[in-house]
Amino acid sequence: MMSGQEEEELPVNHTGPKGVINDWRRFKLDSLDPTVPQSKRELLRQMSSPREDDKERLNRKMSAQEYEMIQEEDEGSLKRYRTQSMQEMHERLSFGPAFEEVKELESGDAFLEVIEKEHQMTLVIVHIYQHGVKGCEQLNSCLDCLALEYPSIRFCRMDAVATGAVERFTPEVLPALLVYKAGESLAHFLAVTKHFNEDFFATDVEGFLNEYGLLPKKEFTAWADDEDEGGNVE
Amino acid sequence: MGEMEELRKEMENLKDQITAARKTFQDSTLQEAAAGVTVVGRVQLKTRKTLRGHLAKIYAMHWGTDSTLCVSASQDGKLIVWDTITTNKVNAIPLKSSWVMTCAYAPSGNLVACGGLDNMCSIYNLKGKDGNVKVMRELAAHTGYLSCCRFLSDTEIITSSGDCTCVLWDIETGTQKTVFAGHQGDAMSLGVSPDFKYFISGACDFTAKLWDIREAECRQTFGGHESDINAIGFFPNGNAVITGSDDATCKLYDLRADQELLTYQDSSIMCGVTSLAPSKSGRLLLAGHDDFNVNIWDMLKAERVGVLAGHDNRVSCIGVSSDGMACCTGSWDSFLKIWN
Numbered sequence: 001m002m003s004g005q006e007e008e009e010l011p012v013n014h015t016g017p018k019g020v021i022n023d024w025r026r027f028k029l030d031s032l033d034p035t036v037p038q039s040k041r042e043l044l045r046q047m048s049s050p051r052e053d054d055k056e057r058l059n060r061k062m063s064a065q066e067y068e069m070i071q072e073e074d075e076g077s078l079k080r081y082r083t084q085s086m087q088e089m090h091e092r093l094s095f096g097p098a099f100e101e102v103k104e105l106e107s108g109d110a111f112l113e114v115i116e117k118e119h120q121m122t123l124v125i126v127h128i129y130q131h132g133v134k135g136c137e138q139l140n141s142c143l144d145c146l147a148l149e150y151p152s153i154r155f156c157r158m159d160a161v162a163t164g165a166v167e168r169f170t171p172e173v174l175p176a177l178l179v180y181k182a183g184e185s186l187a188h189f190l191a192v193t194k195h196f197n198e199d200f201f202a203t204d205v206e207g208f209l210n211e212y213g214l215l216p217k218k219e220f221t222a223w224a225d226d227e228d229e230g231g232n233v234e
Numbered sequence: 235m236g237e238m239e240e241l242r243k244e245m246e247n248l249k250d251q252i253t254a255a256r257k258t259f260q261d262s263t264l265q266e267a268a269a270g271v272t273v274v275g276r277v278q279l280k281t282r283k284t285l286r287g288h289l290a291k292i293y294a295m296h297w298g299t300d301s302t303l304c305v306s307a308s309q310d311g312k313l314i315v316w317d318t319i320t321t322n323k324v325n326a327i328p329l330k331s332s333w334v335m336t337c338a339y340a341p342s343g344n345l346v347a348c349g350g351l352d353n354m355c356s357i358y359n360l361k362g363k364d365g366n367v368k369v370m371r372e373l374a375a376h377t378g379y380l381s382c383c384r385f386l387s388d389t390e391i392i393t394s395s396g397d398c399t400c401v402l403w404d405i406e407t408g409t410q411k412t413v414f415a416g417h418q419g420d421a422m423s424l425g426v427s428p429d430f431k432y433f434i435s436g437a438c439d440f441t442a443k444l445w446d447i448r449e450a451e452c453r454q455t456f457g458g459h460e461s462d463i464n465a466i467g468f469f470p471n472g473n474a475v476i477t478g479s480d481d482a483t484c485k486l487y488d489l490r491a492d493q494e495l496l497t498y499q500d501s502s503i504m505c506g507v508t509s510l511a512p513s514k515s516g517r518l519l520l521a522g523h524d525d526f527n528v529n530i531w532d533m534l535k536a537e538r539v540g541v542l543a544g545h546d547n548r549v550s551c552i553g554v555s556s557d558g559m560a561c562c563t564g565s566w567d568s569f570l571k572i573w574n
Contacts, residue, residue: 013480013524014566015550016464016508017335017381017396017422020293020350023309024333059419059438062379062396070333070351078332082290082309089566093546184502186541187278211280213543213571 021061027081028069093216096121098151102143105158108165118154120182123214127157128169128176135193136175138200145202152216179214187212256493264486264495268534274517277530277540279561285316285570287323290332292564293350294551298339301555304562305346306570307337313348315339315360318562318572327358327367340385345370345405347391349380355393357405373403375410382424384433386447392433394421400435402447412450416443422464428472436463442477444489456487458494464508470516478507484521486533498531500538509551514558522552526566542573 012022096119105111111126118124127143129136140157147155160166160174169176173190180186189195196204209215290309297304303324305315311332315325333351340346349355355373362368378396385391386402390411394400400414400421419438426433432453436442442463444454456475465478474495475487483499484507498519509522512533519531526547530540543549548565555562560574 013464013506013508015522015524015526016293017350017379018462018464019291019508019524019550020309020333020335021379023291024351060396060398061420061438067353067378072330073332078311085309086290086567184541188276212278213281213546213573216546217567 018061023085024070025066026085027073027078030081030084031073031077090217093121096152097154099147099154100151102127102140102147102155102157105156105163107163111156111158111163111165114154114156115180116183122152122154122181123186123216124154124156124180125209125214126178126180127155128160128165128174128178129157130160130166130171130174133171133174135196139175139177139193139205142200142202142205146206149202149206150215179209187214256491259491260493264534265536271534273535274532274539277518279530279540279542279573281571281573282560283318283321283572285314285318285321285572286568287314287316287326288312288568288570290568291566292550292568292570293334294337294348295553295562295564295570296337296339297553297555297562298343299341299556300343301557301559303339303343304553304555304570305337305339306564307334307348307350308564308568309333310568313337313346313358315346316570318560325360325367329356335380336382338383338385338391340388342388344388345385347383347385349383349393351379353377353379353395353397355380355383355391355403357391371405371408373405373408376401378420381420381422384424384426386426386430392424392426392447394424394435394437396420398437400424400433400445412447414443414445414450414452416452416455417441419462422462423466425467425475427468428470434466434468434475436466436477436479438462440479442466442475442487444475454489454492456485456494458485458487458497459483461506464506465510465522467510467512470512470514476510476512476519478510478521480506480524482506482523484510484519484531496533496536498533498536500529503529511552511554511561513554514556520552520554520561522549522563526550528552528563543571 013019143155160169177189177192195208288308288310292306292308295306302319307313309332311329313327314323317324331352334348335350337348344361345357347355347357353376356369357371358367359370360367376395376397380395382394383391389405391403398417401410402412404411417437417439421435421437424433424435434444440459442456443452446453459479459481461480463477463479467476473489478484482503483497485494486496488495505523505525507521508524511520519533521529526549528542528549529538532539548567549563550566551564553562560572562572564570
């Protein structure tokens with residue numbers, strides 16, 4: 001579920017047919033004349049919420065009055081609504097602490113702490129390295145760069161020998177990149193440099209993580225409304 | 235009042251008898267039967283292509299049977315047919331209504347359909363003589379929103395609706411051939427069996443129903459979910475049904491045993507399931523949740539083996555191609571991605 005930023009009292013769906021209904025309701029509410037105050041908004045809210053004693057209504061997702069409100073909408077309002085919706089979603093997901101550099105984890109406990117205690121929305125990427133193992137130093141430099149470009153990500157590194165991690169992460173599987181979010185493991189890349197050339201750069205690591213859908217967009221760009229997207233393109 | 239009470243008791247009694255009868259057939263659990271099977275290991279999928287062109291949230295997508303073309307429906311009021319290999323847009327079809335909930339690709343590749351808050355299912359001919367894509371039929375009769383539609387052929391399509399019914403239509407005449415009534419809540423999703431003889435529907439009455447298309451009857455009803463069923467699909471061999479619900483779980487029901495085999499749940503997952511797609515072998519299940527996350531399950535062992543698009547919760551719909559080679563996801567930020 002989305003973090004506690006929902007204004008609505010009832011849980012709503014964002015995807016599937018119920019997501020469409022919810023989006024339509026929000027559009028209707030947003031396009032209400034703001035000078036017509038609470039009463040009309042209240043009415044709309046009431047129409048969407050089943051009464052507690054009406055068990056049959058609970059299984060129906062749209063009220064009769066709502067069906068009557070469906071009509072052709074003004075394209076301008078729709079465009080504004082779409083852009084605003086995406087902007088809001090983007091901001092919701094970008095909300096969270098910002099970091100500037102790669103953090104050195106000194107022990108196994110520090111590792112557990114960062115994985116379990118970071119903000120729910122924060123992606124944690126841990127690089128397990130060992131001095132002298134090929135690729136580790138290069139990867140560390142790359143992550144230093146990426147840490148600046150992706151401030152919402154908590155990049156960390158861990159010396160396998162110093163922290164004792166070497167027992168589970170032997171040199172053949174290093175450097176390793178472990179990705180966590182909200183306490184859960186999203187991805188494990190052992191001997192991650194096997195995916196790169198001898199010489200690799202921050203952009204290669206960035207591209208690799210992007211392929212697995214692990215990196216956020218750097219910034220949100222509102223779309224220029226492109227009307228010539230319509231029509232057939234053979 | 236006494237009679238109502240009697241009838242209610244009789245109904246409860248019959249329900250208990252059915253449950254007991256089902257139990258007598260249960261000689262094992264799926265977990266026991268699958269105990270010796272090798273683990274799948276962690277599943278990590280990579281993006282192979284990004285489909286750019288829509289201007290708003292993707293509400294639905296459906297693969298064509300050639301596993302190359304697919305159709306997507308977006309809040310921007312367009313249906314786009316994509317060539318997923320070249321990422322080119324083959325057709326961009328403007329819709330009358332932006333509030334589209336479902337889209338479908340006919341097995342022949344000749345037609346696509348969509349519908350939503352307009353309560354209608356619109357059929358488009360992709361292979362018209364002059365090259366332009368036009369509305370071929372508007373199937374109107376439902377008194378509620380169109381939640382899902384699936385073609386049986388170029389002449390027949392099945393729809394599910396917020397009016398609690400599912401309907402089999404004759405596309406040529408634009409009329410209803412059969413109305414499948416029985417659900418006590420909005421019908422949210424449907425799936426057609428591999429042999430095209432049956433279809434399944436999931437609804438807001440927390441049940442899934444199996445319908446015989448030609449006999450026009452409900453053959454089986456499956457309960458157990460504690461909230462609305464939002465997504466439903468056949469297990470690839472057609473012998474089982476997979477459901478996804480607002481109760482944050484997926485369930486697997488076996489048709490011949492007439493009962494639930496497994497529930498896919500985890501205490502850390504609290505968000506409803508709104509889309510699902512099994513892999514071609516049926517070993518993996520991709521479940522899309524309402525928080526835009528996708529979990530990947532090992533269907534035999536009921537264990538989570540991965541997530542899709544891990545960082546950015548963006549996925550609003552998913553679909554696996556019929557050749558099983560790729561999975562397509564639609565996002566709230568207007569893109570579609572092809573993964574494998």
